[in-house]
Amino acid sequence: MQEEQILTVLKEIIDPDLNRDIVSLGFVKNIHIQNNTLKFDLCLTTPACPVKEEFVSKAKDLLNNSFKFDDITINLTAVNSPNRSVRGSNDHHPLQGVRTIIAVSSCKGGVGKSSVAAHIATELAGRGFRVGLLDIDIHGPSLPALFQINRIQVETNDQKHVIPVERHGVKLMSFGFLLGDAPAVMRGPIISQYVQTLLFQTDWGTLDYLFLDLPPGTGDVQLTLTQTVPVDGAVIVTTPQNLSLIDVSRGIIMFEKVKVPVIGIIENMAYFECPDNGKRYDVFGPSACEQFKRRFGVETLGQLPLNPEFQRIDPSVRHPAIVDLVDQTVRAIGKGVVAKHRTPQMHTDATHLHMNWSQDEQISVPFRRLRSSCPCAVCVDEITGQRRLDPDSVPDDIKPLKIIPLGNYAVGIEWSDGHASGIYSYEMIQSLTDQK
Numbered sequence: 230m231q232e233e234q235i236l237t238v239l240k241e242i243i244d245p246d247l248n249r250d251i252v253s254l255g256f257v258k259n260i261h262i263q264n265n266t267l268k269f270d271l272c273l274t275t276p277a278c279p280v281k282e283e284f285v286s287k288a289k290d291l292l293n294n295s296f297k298f299d300d301i302t303i304n305l306t307a308v309n310s311p312n313r314s315v316r317g318s319n320d321h322h323p324l325q326g327v328r329t330i331i332a333v334s335s336c337k338g339g340v341g342k343s344s345v346a347a348h349i350a351t352e353l354a355g356r357g358f359r360v361g362l363l364d365i366d367i368h369g370p371s372l373p374a375l376f377q378i379n380r381i382q383v384e385t386n387d388q389k390h391v392i393p394v395e396r397h398g399v400k401l402m403s404f405g406f407l408l409g410d411a412p413a414v415m416r417g418p419i420i421s422q423y424v425q426t427l428l429f430q431t432d433w434g435t436l437d438y439l440f441l442d443l444p445p446g447t448g449d450v451q452l453t454l455t456q457t458v459p460v461d462g463a464v465i466v467t468t469p470q471n472l473s474l475i476d477v478s479r480g481i482i483m484f485e486k487v488k489v490p491v492i493g494i495i496e497n498m499a500y501f502e503c504p505d506n507g508k509r510y511d512v513f514g515p516s517a518c519e520q521f522k523r524r525f526g527v528e529t530l531g532q533l534p535l536n537p538e539f540q541r542i543d544p545s546v547r548h549p550a551i552v553d554l555v556d557q558t559v560r561a562i563g564k565g566v567v568a569k570h571r572t573p574q575m576h577t578d579a580t581h582l583h584m585n586w587s588q589d590e591q592i593s594v595p596f597r598r599l600r601s602s603c604p605c606a607v608c609v610d611e612i613t614g615q616r617r618l619d620p621d622s623v624p625d626d627i628k629p630l631k632i633i634p635l636g637n638y639a640v641g642i643e644w645s646d647g648h649a650s651g652i653y654s655y656e657m658i659q660s661l662t663d664q665k
């Protein structure tokens with residue numbers, strides 16, 4: 230069967246982010262062979278996948294080496310988000326054409342979250358993707374200022390849907406457009422109503438990415454928002470100077486509650502780049518990326534410099550740090566889509582925790598070793614990173630009472646010694662495994 234031979238050849242292409250071949254990842258679909266021409270779909274995890282051109286040229290090279298087709302057509306598509314249904318709405322809602330929804334959040338105000346969201350959206354639009362950005366920061370809509378839009382008369386279409394304002398290829402909608410200069414003193418229910426209007430009554434059309442600029446914090450408003458909207462993933466924006474691991478962990482836990490995977494952390498205002506000599510100064514102290522990774526298993530997607538120009542969107546200026554951040558973000562979204570289906574099976578025996586992703590990906594870790602390696606703030610000093618827990622103090626017969634999966638990257642464990650504050654990333658657990 231030629232189709233199988235084609236798949237065997239394509240198996241040589243490995244996705245660098247997922248470390249698996251594109252065939253077993255299910256990316257190759259709808260193979261058609263007719264009159265000595267070959268056609269198939271390459272279905273990627275995210276439309277802006279930065280390695281897609283590489284996949285196509287590699288696939289063509291490999292196929293041309295093995296077969297003699299007159300023509301090979303590879304149609305690039307992206308996975309449709311599986312849960313794009315909206316609670317309490319009818320079949321034709323304005324989010325139907327939206328492929329991926331990403332929440333941009335921060336645990337505190339003043340970290341430049343809106344500016345980061347706007348820059349990511351504009352960069353993606355510049356690359357030819359259909360992008361929307363919704364500013365639901367009720368307390369201070371910043372989108373009008375970032376895109377220098379004032380006095381907008383919002384218009385509606387025949388279905389009474391609000392038409393978003395388009396700037397630099399990005400479809401924009403903001404509380405600021407509806408409120409004008411009026412101060413936004415609003416309480417929960419009204420906020421929720423406004424959000425519904427902005428989200429479900431806006432004519433988004435077809436979008437590859439819709440970014441939601443959430444209000445800062447991890448309170449009820451944020452929780453409700455992420456429950457109302459079918460969000461595919463969240464990024465958390467933070468800065469080194471008001472760095473608090475506790476804040477970030479609060480953010481992660483909030484998204485966990487509503488089953489939204491945190492795809493990464495963005496460190497804004499991470500350094501200062503001197504315009505005179507291009508030198509980089511870490512004026513706000515060292516980066517916390519390593520700590521985020523070690524403690525929560527969450528990657529840092531990028532670090533952005535402190536730059537007054539970032540307060541205004543100007544697509545003619547492409548800062549390398551933003552280009553790089555967008556590459557990493559898009560890859561992380563793609564990973565998240567696959568990882569959704571890759572939560573391990575877990576079971577325990579008298580002494581070990583066993584985790585099993587597939588037949589050739591199984592690990593086992595002794596309870597005592599896992600408990601002794603707890604990365605929480607009680608067991609490890611937040612500032613120095615030094616271990617506070619004396620491993621000898623962990624009882625020999627320690628065992629987990631409850632194991633709570635946290636998204637697709639970690640578990641929380643309640644131990645028989647009463648300790649329950651640790652988040653154990655799969656990556657960290659893998660580093661403790663018996664089978665090396």
Ligand SMILES: [Zn+2]
Nearest residue numbers: 603605608651
């Ligand atoms: Zn601990």
